Amino acid sequence: MDFAAMADYLPLFEQAMWLTLRIGWVGILGSLAIGLVVAVITHFKIPVLYQVARVYIELFRNTPLLIQLFFMYFALPRVGVPITAEACGMLGLALLGGAYMAETFRSGLEAVDPIQTESALSLGMTPAQVMRYITLPQAVSLSIQSFVANIIFLLKETSVFSAISLMDLMFVAKDLIGLYYKTTECLVMLVVFYLIIILPVSILGSVAERKLRYGAFGS
Amino acid sequence: MSGEREIVLRIEDLKKAYGDNVVIDGLNLEVRAGEVIVVIGPSGCGKSTLLRCINALEDIQGGRILLEGQEVDGKSKNIAQIRQKLGMVFQSYDLFPHKTIIDNVTLSPIKVQKRPKDEAVAEAEALLDRVGLLDKRDDYPRQLSGGQKQRVAIARALAMKPEIMLLDEITAALDPEMVHEVLDVILDLAREGKTMIIVTHEMSFARAVADRVIFLEGGHIVEEGIPEQFFDHPKTERAREFLHTFEFAAVRSHTE
Numbered sequence: 001m002d003f004a005a006m007a008d009y010l011p012l013f014e015q016a017m018w019l020t021l022r023i024g025w026v027g028i029l030g031s032l033a034i035g036l037v038v039a040v041i042t043h044f045k046i047p048v049l050y051q052v053a054r055v056y057i058e059l060f061r062n063t064p065l066l067i068q069l070f071f072m073y074f075a076l077p078r079v080g081v082p083i084t085a086e087a088c089g090m091l092g093l094a095l096l097g098g099a100y101m102a103e104t105f106r107s108g109l110e111a112v113d114p115i116q117t118e119s120a121l122s123l124g125m126t127p128a129q130v131m132r133y134i135t136l137p138q139a140v141s142l143s144i145q146s147f148v149a150n151i152i153f154l155l156k157e158t159s160v161f162s163a164i165s166l167m168d169l170m171f172v173a174k175d176l177i178g179l180y181y182k183t184t185e186c187l188v189m190l191v192v193f194y195l196i197i198i199l200p201v202s203i204l205g206s207v208a209e210r211k212l213r214y215g216a217f218g219s
Numbered sequence: 220m221s222g223e224r225e226i227v228l229r230i231e232d233l234k235k236a237y238g239d240n241v242v243i244d245g246l247n248l249e250v251r252a253g254e255v256i257v258v259i260g261p262s263g264c265g266k267s268t269l270l271r272c273i274n275a276l277e278d279i280q281g282g283r284i285l286l287e288g289q290e291v292d293g294k295s296k297n298i299a300q301i302r303q304k305l306g307m308v309f310q311s312y313d314l315f316p317h318k319t320i321i322d323n324v325t326l327s328p329i330k331v332q333k334r335p336k337d338e339a340v341a342e343a344e345a346l347l348d349r350v351g352l353l354d355k356r357d358d359y360p361r362q363l364s365g366g367q368k369q370r371v372a373i374a375r376a377l378a379m380k381p382e383i384m385l386l387d388e389i390t391a392a393l394d395p396e397m398v399h400e401v402l403d404v405i406l407d408l409a410r411e412g413k414t415m416i417i418v419t420h421e422m423s424f425a426r427a428v429a430d431r432v433i434f435l436e437g438g439h440i441v442e443e444g445i446p447e448q449f450f451d452h453p454k455t456e457r458a459r460e461f462l463h464t465f466e467f468a469a470v471r472s473h474t475e
Contacts, residue, residue: 113313115309115311115313116313116315118276118309118313119307119309119313119315119372120315120327121276121299121302122274122276122302122305122306122307122376123302123303123326123327123331123375123376123379124299124300124302124303124327124331124332124379125299125327125330125331126299129330129331133326133330134315137317138315138316138317141317
């Protein structure tokens with residue numbers, strides 16, 4: 001193992017990590033926002049929007065992210081929608097994640113006992129208040145495991161971003177391997193950097209799960 | 220005493236059906252302020268459905284329900300405001316599991332009635348004290364027994380200062396030794412003059428608490444009267460048979 005070379009590569013990997021984190025962060029927040037809206041639409045079966053939401057979910061869950069990214073990156077500018085690679089990465093992640101998050105939110109909403117809604121309504125809450133104060137918090141705590149799994153999945157999916165010339169971790173690793181043939185070193189660094197990104201999410205996730213479980217379960 | 224009081228709830232020719240299955244068929248009822256009405260009847264007679272209709276948790280197929288002259292209609296815009304006047308307590312422990320006991324009680328006063336937080340908390344504490352659970356204020360529902368949870372649910376409903384309490388078999392899911400602690404709270408409310416409609420299977424409690432007993436079967440009121448008359452000298456054969464099943468059950472549980 002050539003540690004000197006690895007030290008040389010370090011700044012490049014670090015830079016790439018920040019790019020991955022930046023896109024990942026925005027993409028995940030976007031996916032949560034999209035997921036929440038889509039889940040509420042499917043939960044209440046709002047006409048027309050419900051059909052649109054179902055098509056969206058099936059389309060994005062059943063096609064590879066790589067294809068979605070290619071489509072956005074190469075096809076959108078052709079129809080007059082200019083988009084940078086970074087924005088494309090964020091949007092792609094948000095749309096892919098949104099479809100998964102929507103299903104997670106929805107199954108969480110369905111898992112909340114209907115009597116909770118009824119007792120909240122009978123306390124004079126409007127349906128919107130019931131959703132905000134009663135159903136949604138319980139849905140999130142019921143499905144926290146799936147949320148964490150989705151976030152980890154999305155962070156891992158960022159590794160295809162190099163395909164649309166984003167200089168993320170994968171891109172840097174492949175680039176350096178191509179230039180200097182330090183394959184093992186680069187791959188080890190790649191693994192380490194992904195762990196640096198994802199491991200804290202896993203750990204925070206299980207902490208959150210334990211905390212929420214304490215508050216919300218076993219009624 | 221109830222003769223001169225104003226009518227708070229009026230049910231006119233209420234009809235409720237699930238498809239072809241008619242559950243309530245032309246029911247009329249007037250409830251006066253301060254009156255405690257106990258609804259009894261065999262299972263499936265429409266007791267719980269009646270309470271759920273009053274609270275607009277079920278849509279109705281005919282007739283109307285007037286609370287202080289205002290129509291209770293699940294589709295109307297002001298239904299949430301009307302429901303604030305109706306304090307419902309369900310059979311199953313329906314506390315919000317993600318909220319502490321004090322938050323369970325204060326949530327609606329603060330968020331729905333927009334009352335100042337410190338005022339709502341002080342009132343909630345007084346109510347929790349009243350049901351003997353002030354020491355549980357910061358616990359979560361899962362840390363409480365069934366009877367304790369049900370007492371919190373009563374306090375939570377009372378915190379909205381409802382005109383009428385609707386109690387739907389609130390002890391049916393409790394262990395026998397917990398029934399008393401819950402019913403004592405209700406007896407206390409009755410003494411205080413709270414208007415209540417109570418669905419129950421606890422006959423001795425019904426006798427103790429009721430101003431008027433309503434015997435429901437097949438979606439109709441088959442018989443109604445003051446508890447002494449209803450329990451000791453039921454007029455209808457059906458009511459006699461029904462009350463007899465409870466005596467039989469009582470004899471069996473002695474011999475077990």
